[in-house]
Amino acid sequence: MPFGQFIIGPPGSGKTTYANGMSQYLACIGRKVAIINLDPANDLLPYKPDVDISDLVDLQTVMQEMNLGPNGGLVYCMDYLEQNMDWLQAALEPLEKGGAYCLFDLPGQAELFMMHDNLKHIIDTITQKWHYRLTAVHLVDAHLCTDASKFISCLMMSLSTMLHLELPHINVLSKIDLVRQYGKLDFNLDFYLEVQNLKYLVRTMGESPFNKRYRKLSQALCELVEDMGLLSFVPLAIQDKQAVQHVLGLADKANGAVYASLAGHSPYPPELIYGASFQGSETDMWSDFQEKYIDRPGNIVERQVEQGQPPE
Ligand SMILES: Nc1nc2c(ncn2[C@@H]2O[C@H](COP(=O)(O)OP(=O)(O)OP(=O)(O)O)[C@@H](O)[C@H]2O)c(=O)[nH]1
Numbered sequence: 001m002p003f004g005q006f007i008i009g010p011p012g013s014g015k016t017t018y019a020n021g022m023s024q025y026l027a028c029i030g031r032k033v034a035i036i037n038l039d040p041a042n043d044l045l046p047y048k049p050d051v052d053i054s055d056l057v058d059l060q061t062v063m064q065e066m067n068l069g070p071n072g073g074l075v076y077c078m079d080y081l082e083q084n085m086d087w088l089q090a091a092l093e094p095l096e097k098g099g100a101y102c103l104f105d106l107p108g109q110a111e112l113f114m115m116h117d118n119l120k121h122i123i124d125t126i127t128q129k130w131h132y133r134l135t136a137v138h139l140v141d142a143h144l145c146t147d148a149s150k151f152i153s154c155l156m157m158s159l160s161t162m163l164h165l166e167l168p169h170i171n172v173l174s175k176i177d178l179v180r181q182y183g184k185l186d187f188n189l190d191f192y193l194e195v196q197n198l199k200y201l202v203r204t205m206g207e208s209p210f211n212k213r214y215r216k217l218s219q220a221l222c223e224l225v226e227d228m229g230l231l232s233f234v235p236l237a238i239q240d241k242q243a244v245q246h247v248l249g250l251a252d253k254a255n256g257a258v259y260a261s262l263a264g265h266s267p268y269p270p271e272l273i274y275g276a277s278f279q280g281s282e283t284d285m286w287s288d289f290q291e292k293y294i295d296r297p298g299n300i301v302e303r304q305v306e307q308g309q310p311p312e
Contacts, residue, residue, distance in 0.1 A: 001265065002095075002132045003257040004102030006123065008161065009139035011108040014174040014238065015039075018139060019105040020047040021238040022248065026101055031268060034100035036092070038122070039107040040077040041070065050100070051091040053077065056084060074107055078118040085125050092130075099267040101257075102132065113161055123165060133260075135168045135251040136161075142173040142235070145192045146182040148205045152218055155195065155225045162230060168254035170234065172247060177237035177293045189290045190283075193233045198222035235289050242285065 026033040034050040040059040063073040144154040260266040
């Protein structure tokens, strides 16, 4: 029974970097890991994929021969993969036999999730027909927290992806370490992670004619998200070991790897699965992140300016 993660999220949200970082962490703690690149637009990979969709279909060739743009080409490649799932099954077989934890790096274009069924069919085949136990790890760039309207869009996108995929799901605010660059947040980090009391978010939206006109709509969307009670985020900065550990621990619980290990149905003893996951309290971790990445000035010059001293 193979375990692993589907890594999803909009373009640029950090999926490939996460696949690379997570695989390094897994290898470090002694778990076998494989990366399956299913994004044909991924040309400069920081990792060496164990399976690469480019070996099946090449996006550039598709664009040239079919006279398609990048998005049309991507949809074509996904259709092609859907029709050639036996290729993927054969490529996965040795990894499965070797007991590898599978990280699937997926394309980020939202239309693949929202408007076409090909990726959903691919995911369904892997999880339902081939019985892979996979958690969807959905990354969104944390800079969306710096603007209430953008954060509401991010909530809608995360929620609809969750409902569309019907998989165990973790929502991640990625690149937390870069948030400071985009200015001060209106609220502490836990506000964005817990996704509660969103009425306060709507209040920060300003008084432009556009905002005034659509305030009720924003309010209704926020109420919908809160009423469903399905959405929350965990923070990630890929170089932060604690954060990577935390996401892995949640993914292992969501896909059942922890319970399989406890029941003796895993090549890894529970100590390795539990022992490698984050053991502390989430609230302490949030405060630590708040202090480390959001409150604390990033460098000595910023610190001096914040303390009212002229930079040296
Ligand atoms: N500082 C910082 N940079 C990050 C982090 N995660 C990703 N990045 C950077 O964000 C940029 C985009 O990351 P990618 O991993 O290529 O994002 P992606 O989602 O795979 O992008 P597409 O392949 O276009 O869909 C790269 O420059 C990464 O180095 C992080 O946690 N911290």
